[in-house]
Amino acid sequence: MSNSSxxxxxxxxxxxxxxxxxxxxxxxxxxxxxxxYDDGNVAARIELFAHRVAExxxxxxxxxxxxxxxxxxxRLMIRGKKRMVIPxxxxxxxxxxxxxxxxxxxxxxxxxxxxxxxxxxxxxxxxQTGTIVLDGGAFQGRRMISLLPDYHLCIIRAQDxxxxxxxxxxxxxTTRQSPMQPYTFISGPSATSDIELNRVEGVHGxxxxxxxxxx
Amino acid sequence: xxxxxxxxxxxxxxxxVGAKSALQxxxxxxxxxxxxxxxxxxxxxxxxxxxxWESLRVAGQHIKDDVMQHxxxxxxxxxxxxxxxxxxxxxxxxxxxxxEIVTHLIQATGSKEIIKVKxxxxxxxxxNEALExxxxxAIETDLAELIIQLAHEKSSxxxxxxxxxxxSEIRALFQKSxxxxxxxxxxxxxxxxxxxxxxxxxxxxxxATSGANFAIAETGSVCVVESEGNGRMCLTMPDVLISxxxxxxxxxxxxxxxxFMQLLPRSSTGERMNPYTSIWTGVHxxxxxxxxxxxxxxxxxxxxxxxxxxxxxxxxxRCSACxxxxxxxxxxxxxxxxxxxxxxxxxxxxxxxxxTAYADSLPYASSLCGACYDVCPVRINIPEVLVHLRGxxxxxxxTQLKSWFDGENIGMKxxxxxxxxxxxxxxxxxxxxxxxxPFVYEGYIxxxxxxxxxxxxxxxxxxxxxxxxxxxxxERQRDE
Amino acid sequence: xQVALFIxxxxxxxFPDTGxxxxxxxxxxxxxxxxxxxxxxxxxxxxxxxxxxEAMPLIRRFVEIFSQYEVIVSPSASCVGMVRDMYxxxxxxxxxxxxxxxxxxxADRVYEFSEFIVNRLGIQDVGAYYxxxxxxxxxxxxxxxxxxxxxxxxxLRAVRGIDYVPLNQSNECCGFGGTFAVKNADTSxxxxxxxIRHILDTRAExxxxxxxxxxxxxxGALHRQRSGVRIAHLAEILAVQE
Numbered sequence: 018m019s020n021s022s023x024x025x026x027x028x029x030x031x032x033x034x035x036x037x038x039x040x041x042x043x044x045x046x047x048x049x050x051x052x053x054y055d056d057g058n059v060a061a062r063i064e065l066f067a068h069r070v071a072e073x074x075x076x077x078x079x080x081x082x083x084x085x086x087x088x089x090x091x092r093l094m095i096r097g098k099k100r101m102v103i104p105x106x107x108x109x110x111x112x113x114x115x116x117x118x119x120x121x122x123x124x125x126x127x128x129x130x131x132x133x134x135x136x137x138x139x140x141x142x143x144x145q146t147g148t149i150v151l152d153g154g155a156f157q158g159r160r161m162i163s164l165l166p167d168y169h170l171c172i173i174r175a176q177d178x179x180x181x182x183x184x185x186x187x188x189x190x191t192t193r194q195s196p197m198q199p200y201t202f203i204s205g206p207s208a209t210s211d212i213e214l215n216r217v218e219g220v221h222g223x224x225x226x227x228x229x230x231x232x
Numbered sequence: 233x234x235x236x237x238x239x240x241x242x243x244x245x246x247x248x249v250g251a252k253s254a255l256q257x258x259x260x261x262x263x264x265x266x267x268x269x270x271x272x273x274x275x276x277x278x279x280x281x282x283x284x285w286e287s288l289r290v291a292g293q294h295i296k297d298d299v300m301q302h303x304x305x306x307x308x309x310x311x312x313x314x315x316x317x318x319x320x321x322x323x324x325x326x327x328x329x330x331x332e333i334v335t336h337l338i339q340a341t342g343s344k345e346i347i348k349v350k351x352x353x354x355x356x357x358x359x360n361e362a363l364e365x366x367x368x369x370a371i372e373t374d375l376a377e378l379i380i381q382l383a384h385e386k387s388s389x390x391x392x393x394x395x396x397x398x399x400s401e402i403r404a405l406f407q408k409s410x411x412x413x414x415x416x417x418x419x420x421x422x423x424x425x426x427x428x429x430x431x432x433x434x435x436x437x438x439x440a441t442s443g444a445n446f447a448i449a450e451t452g453s454v455c456v457v458e459s460e461g462n463g464r465m466c467l468t469m470p471d472v473l474i475s476x477x478x479x480x481x482x483x484x485x486x487x488x489x490x491x492f493m494q495l496l497p498r499s500s501t502g503e504r505m506n507p508y509t510s511i512w513t514g515v516h517x518x519x520x521x522x523x524x525x526x527x528x529x530x531x532x533x534x535x536x537x538x539x540x541x542x543x544x545x546x547x548x549x550r551c552s553a554c555x556x557x558x559x560x561x562x563x564x565x566x567x568x569x570x571x572x573x574x575x576x577x578x579x580x581x582x583x584x585x586x587x588t589a590y591a592d593s594l595p596y597a598s599s600l601c602g603a604c605y606d607v608c609p610v611r612i613n614i615p616e617v618l619v620h621l622r623g624x625x626x627x628x629x630x631t632q633l634k635s636w637f638d639g640e641n642i643g644m645k646x647x648x649x650x651x652x653x654x655x656x657x658x659x660x661x662x663x664x665x666x667x668x669x670p671f672v673y674e675g676y677i678x679x680x681x682x683x684x685x686x687x688x689x690x691x692x693x694x695x696x697x698x699x700x701x702x703x704x705x706x707e708r709q710r711d712e
Numbered sequence: 713x714q715v716a717l718f719i720x721x722x723x724x725x726x727f728p729d730t731g732x733x734x735x736x737x738x739x740x741x742x743x744x745x746x747x748x749x750x751x752x753x754x755x756x757x758x759x760x761x762x763x764x765x766e767a768m769p770l771i772r773r774f775v776e777i778f779s780q781y782e783v784i785v786s787p788s789a790s791c792v793g794m795v796r797d798m799y800x801x802x803x804x805x806x807x808x809x810x811x812x813x814x815x816x817x818x819a820d821r822v823y824e825f826s827e828f829i830v831n832r833l834g835i836q837d838v839g840a841y842y843x844x845x846x847x848x849x850x851x852x853x854x855x856x857x858x859x860x861x862x863x864x865x866x867x868l869r870a871v872r873g874i875d876y877v878p879l880n881q882s883n884e885c886c887g888f889g890g891t892f893a894v895k896n897a898d899t900s901x902x903x904x905x906x907x908i909r910h911i912l913d914t915r916a917e918x919x920x921x922x923x924x925x926x927x928x929x930x931x932g933a934l935h936r937q938r939s940g941v942r943i944a945h946l947a948e949i950l951a952v953q954e
Contacts, residue, residue: 050284187490196318219427
């Protein structure tokens with residue numbers, strides 16, 4: 018069935034393309050300039066990112082690259098989290114003493130779901146929309162660990178934050194593998210607009226999102 | 233009339249009949265008015281903050297124009313890329329074929345239940361019903377879809393299927409079906425109840441189905457845009473993932489997502505970005521489902537492609553901006569449209585998918601106010617397509633003998649003949665001035681005869697003044 | 713300047729005062745009005761209801777009659793929209809390249825009354841005096857169809873003595889929509905109900921618009937309710953002088 022359907026569909030589509038063409042009456046294609054970059058002001062870009070992430074009711078803080086462990090400790094104390102799942106390649110220097118960090122080496126899903134939270138890095142940030150992009154690369158791990166726990170503490174480097182959405186896709190194209198790695202775009206904690214079209218935080222993904230920008 | 237077998241959208245009675253009963257439901261009117269006003273404001277705010285919004289719309293339109301012009305090439309390109317990445321691509325001419333493919337794939341896994349990401353395409357082909365016949369239970373995981381499923385109702389909105397229900401109605405439903413007597417109507421608590429209810433399913437069910445917002449021909453990547461995380465669950469946790477996608481959802485290049493991932497969230501939920509977007513390419517070692525199938529569905533789409541005016545309908549990215557802004561939809565709700573696609577987009581898409589003869593009231597379910605065209609992120613000229621489809625409805629009607637006795641047809645033809653000459657037109661003006669006298673009271677007609685009665689049943693009609701403009705003009709020319 | 717008046721069949725028959733007002737304003741501003749008496753109907757009702765083959769002769773007839781005029785003005789945004797936008801579309805779907813060319817030449821010369829005064833002549837104050845409380849409903853075809861912008865409001869605000877009150881949710885359709893008003897009468901009335909509520913909230917004496925068709929719909933309900941609010945085409949307000 019499959020092969021004959023394939024050929025029949027393609028044949029029908031080819032005929033349709035010809036008959037449904039608007040020809041001379043249709044306005045010609047032109048290339049349109051939409052914004053592919055922001056204005057290049059790095060400080061403003063990082064501030065915008067922080068602001069936009071916070072607007073989704075996530076918590077946003079800043080720290081230095083040598084101060085990550087201390088920042089993580091403070092945040093976990095405030096949130097009351099002890100057992101955290103981490104990607105297998107997360108650097109030891111990010112991990113404060115006094116907490117239980119479990120590296121993900123194909124951990125069972127019930128073990129991951131039973132964790133207090135997940136601590137991860139990020140591939141990219143988008144300032145305009147307050148978005149964090151995970152691509153399974155350095156310090157991010159597989160998709161499941163940033164999904165099942167109810168709390169996500171994400172560390173993003175300031176230099177990985179781009180201005181606008183098209184920039185993010187251009188950037189990701191330069192680091193893509195073949196075939197491509199899976200991507201997850203995260204803009205705030207899990208939410209729904211299904212009740213009276215108002216955004217309510219907290220459904221199936223992590224209901225609490227904390228973000229540190231490392232400068 | 234028997235519906236074409238390839239299409240199994242369930243059609244309700246004529247729009248005006250469904251609308252009439254919906255208009256009498258005061259709770260529905262209140263819920264719809266509140267929800268649509270909220271979302272219009274949110275959309276306007278996030279659209280206004282982008283100075284290049286109009287350029288993005290034009291870019292979106294041009295990308296989609298290109299997709300349609302080279303659809304065969306892009307589909308084959310997509311198939312190659314997905315196959316190279318370890319996925320499988322299936323081709324389905326119609327709903328029946330698509331359902332058969334999905335059912336067989338699920339049966340091969342031995343699983344008796346699946347978790348589902350909200351997907352209009354699978355609603356269109358009524359996948360859940362087909363699976364039920366095969367003894368497979370489909371669990372809807374999107375909050376609104378879950379509400380609809382628990383209430384045994386039909387969707388009334390493409391994005392928020394339970395838009396017609398308010399929080400206290402949802403609370404009552406959850407209290408009963410989830411056995412949670414102490415649940416309040418606080419949206420946060422309602423969402424938490426859904427989280428609790430579905431968590432066990434996410435952890436244990438081995439097969440998931442989804443739709444697709446976009447698929448990239450260049451890379452073979454498939455993209456699902458969502459809010460709650462149920463999508464991430466379905467796309468990540470099971471062993472087998474089956475996605476069903478209309479052939480028109482394809483985008484040529486990876487970079488095109490830079491345009492569409494701005495257009496969609498802002499037009500749809502009125503957010504700068506939706507909480508979660510997943511993009512995957514075939515299967516990924518040690519991460520997510522190790523078996524991936526993409527079913528490419530035609531189901532009438534190539535017929536739409538063959539219509540030079542209707543073709544733009546396939547540009548639709550299912551954002552629902554046109555639905556949210558439509559003054560007709562706001563008042564009637566979605567059920568009156570009798571299709572999984574309500575509102576302005578439904579009024580043009582449904583008749584084209586099933587044939588205008590089977591949905592001939594839908595192209596008239598619009599005042600042609602144009603609000604839909606203004607907000608459409610890919611610039612579908614919905615009023616133009618509506619008028620085009622009305623032309624088809626009338627042309628089809630006029631081939632039938634019964635059109636000879638159709639009052640509207642007779643009247644329209646008579647008026648066209650009258651307007652064809654100045655002399656007959658002027659005669660008709662004078663005749664109208666004379667004939668109206670029994671009905672006029674102080675400059676207005678309150679109970680008109682014949683077709684005018686349809687107007688005056690609800691509002692008064694101005695009497696025809698004794699002197700037309702042209703009579704006045706001639707008199708003035710004479711006097712000078 | 714010579715201005716050819718495209719009166720529209722609707723205004724000619726039902727609202728002659730609108731046409732008279734347009735003539736008096738244009739002449740007051742020092743221009744000459746011509747009325748091509750051969751004109752009947754632009755074909756909008758037929759075309760928009762789906763009676764395309766009936767509309768095509770009317771479209772061709774209109775183009776033939778009006779092609780010879782340099783500037784064409786009409787007090788109806790929806791009929792102007794028909795000529796400017798839908799004629800092109802009609803020529804396209806009927807594969808009539810000759811008509812398409814003629815329409816392309818004609819379309820830019822057709823003006824809606826308020827955009828002619830404000831955009832073409834560059835005038836906001838036409839010397840009107842109207843000491844009444846007035847609100848303005850931007851009709852769909854003037855607002856979103858041919859995009860007259862705030863030209864009608866500019867003209868109203870310049871009227872001496874006027875008490876102009878903006879209308880709440882003014883951008884929403886009144887529910888007229890041509891044959892929609894009878895084919896979907898219940899929905900049409902639900903839309904009209906909200907429009908009437910907003911008009912009454914303004915406490916205006918007169919509701920003004922750039923389309924008498926929508927005004928007939930609105931006015932029909934205002935009259936049935938004995939609301940005491942009148943309707944008037946924009947031109948009829950601007951024609952009144954001290």
